Amino acid sequence: MRLSNLADYAVITMSQAARHCGDGRVSAAELASETGLPVPTVQRLVSKLTAAGLLRSVRGARGGLQLARPAAAITVADIVEAVEGPIALTACIDHGDCDFEVGCTMKPHWPIINDALRGALADISLAQLRDPPPSPKTTTIEEKAA
Template identity: 75%
Template sequence: MRLSNLADYAVVTMSAAARHCGGGRTSAAELAAETGLPVPTVQKLVSKLSSAGLLRSTRGTGGGLQLARPAAAITVADIVEAVEGPIALTACVEGAECSVEHECSVRPHWPVVNEALRGALAAIPLTQLARIEEVA
C-alpha cells in the first residue's frame, strides 16, 4: 500500500502546522514555504483538513491557520482519512463490485485487516511527527 501524494503532503503540512502550536497562527503560504510544497497544493489541503475539523481558519487581522485541536489528539489516521476517506486496502470492503465476490473466502476478513492498519496509523500522534530533531 502506498499513500497518494496528496495524503503524504497532508501529513507534511499538518506536521509543519503543529510546529506553530503556541506560536500563533500561520498561513498557507507560510506552510508552503516551510514544506517546499506549491501554494495551490497547500491551499487545497487546508480546505480538506479544515473540512475534516483538523485545521481552523480565522479571517481578518490576526487571522490565519491553527490546529483545530491539540496536536496530541490528531493522528496520522485522521490526516490520511481527511484526504483519502476511510482507510481500506481493498475496494470490495467499500461495496465496489468484484468479479470473484461470490467465490471469495477472504472478503469477510478484510475489515479486520483494515482496522489493524487504521489502528497502527491512529497510534502515531501528530506530536511525534512534528518533533524537530536536533542535528548533532
C-alpha cells in the same frame, strides 16, 4: 500499500502546522514556503483539513490557520482519512465492486486487516511527528560484549 502524494503532503503540512502551536496562526502560503510544497496544493489540503475539523481558519488581520485540537489528539489516521477517505486496502469492502465476490473467502477478513492498519496509523499522533525522531541509540563495544 502506498499513500497518495496528497495524503503524504497532508501529513507534511499538518506536521508543519503543529510546529506553530503556541506561536499564533500561520498562513497557507507560509506553510507552503516552509514545506517546499506548491501553494495551490497546500491551499487544497487546507480546505480538506479544515472541512475534516483538523485545522481551523481564522479571518481578519490576526487571522490564519491553527490546529483545531491539540497535536496529541490528531493522528496520522485522521489526516489520511481527511484526504483519502476511509482507510481500506481493497475497494470491495466499501464499494462492493469485485469480479470474484461469489466465491471470495477473503471478504470477511478484510475488515480485520483494515482495522489493524487504521489502528497502527491511529497510534501515531501529530505531536510525535512535530518533533525530530529520537536518535538511535549507539551501542559501544563494551555493551556488545556484555
